[in-house]
Amino acid sequence: MNNIKDIPDPIIINKFKSVYSPSDDSYLIIDYFKEKISNSDFDGLEFNNINNILDMGTGSGIIPIFFLLIKKKYSKFNPKIYASDILEKAILCSKLNEKINHFENEIIFFQSDLFNSFPQNLKHTFNIIIFNPPYLPSIEIEKVNNKMPINFSWDGGIKGIEVLKRFINQVIEFIDINDKKGSYIYFISSSRADIKELDNLIRERGFKRRVVKRKHIFFEDILLNRLELK
Numbered sequence: 001m002n003n004i005k006d007i008p009d010p011i012i013i014n015k016f017k018s019v020y021s022p023s024d025d026s027y028l029i030i031d032y033f034k035e036k037i038s039n040s041d042f043d044g045l046e047f048n049n050i051n052n053i054l055d056m057g058t059g060s061g062i063i064p065i066f067f068l069l070i071k072k073k074y075s076k077f078n079p080k081i082y083a084s085d086i087l088e089k090a091i092l093c094s095k096l097n098e099k100i101n102h103f104e105n106e107i108i109f110f111q112s113d114l115f116n117s118f119p120q121n122l123k124h125t126f127n128i129i130i131f132n133p134p135y136l137p138s139i140e141i142e143k144v145n146n147k148m149p150i151n152f153s154w155d156g157g158i159k160g161i162e163v164l165k166r167f168i169n170q171v172i173e174f175i176d177i178n179d180k181k182g183s184y185i186y187f188i189s190s191s192r193a194d195i196k197e198l199d200n201l202i203r204e205r206g207f208k209r210r211v212v213k214r215k216h217i218f219f220e221d222i223l224l225n226r227l228e229l230k
């Protein structure tokens with residue numbers, strides 16, 4: 001197994017106030033992926049079986065650009081890379097960062113509220129979907145930052161899991177359900193959120209959840225969760 005820890009982190013510049021700059025949660029994902037990529041598989045999924053990867057809520061574009069850096073290093077790793085965000089400025093910021101990292105129009109972007117504006121022909125095509133969602137409860141955000149566009153990065157609804165619940169309800173339509181190949185959905189959550197309700201939904205939708213990496217920051221643990229079909 002080759003060690004790809006020598007793959008550099010993407011260079012990210014963000015001059016937009018409304019766009020989330022990479023933080024501990026973004027690097028928790030990237031660090032896990034660095035640990036789990038060999039020269040033939042990604043976290044146990046064979047390179048050959050990975051056709052489409054989606055980063056939902058891409059922000060500055062750090063995650064899809066990281067995948068482009070892996071593609072550059074491994075010719076056998078050749079999926080199409082998609083990224084989407086609800087904010088137009090996030091798409092703009094990601095496109096600029098794609099160029100800064102010396103890639104030209106390789107990422108396919110959608111501006112969309114979750115999967116609402118995705119083309120139908122992408123249904124059941126993604127082998128890997130990543131979402132670092134807004135996961136703080138609204139009330140905490142409103143106290144400091146009422147109705148600013150940057151709130152899309154943090155505001156996860158009343159209990160902090162509302163955006164994630166909508167995501168779980170929709171994602172089943174877009175993940176590749178061919179069980180021979182296998183597919184993964186990765187998402188970030190906070191140890192402070194009560195995710196019992198989310199867990200029920202995850203089970204109802206036919207997934208099992210595992211925490212694959214965590215990091216303690218100030219008053220909470222941030223968790224990287226991985227879903228796969230049962």
Ligand SMILES: C[S@@+](CC[C@H](N)C(=O)[O-])C[C@H]1O[C@@H](n2cnc3c(N)ncnc32)[C@H](O)[C@@H]1O
Nearest residue numbers: 020022026057058059085086113114132152153
């Ligand atoms: C915590 S930031 C993560 C950004 C980036 N993926 C990262 O890890 O640095 C959450 C992102 O989700 C986007 N977002 C929030 N609600 C969304 C929705 N309903 N549909 C799509 N994107 C959304 C925000 O605009 C923001 O870019």
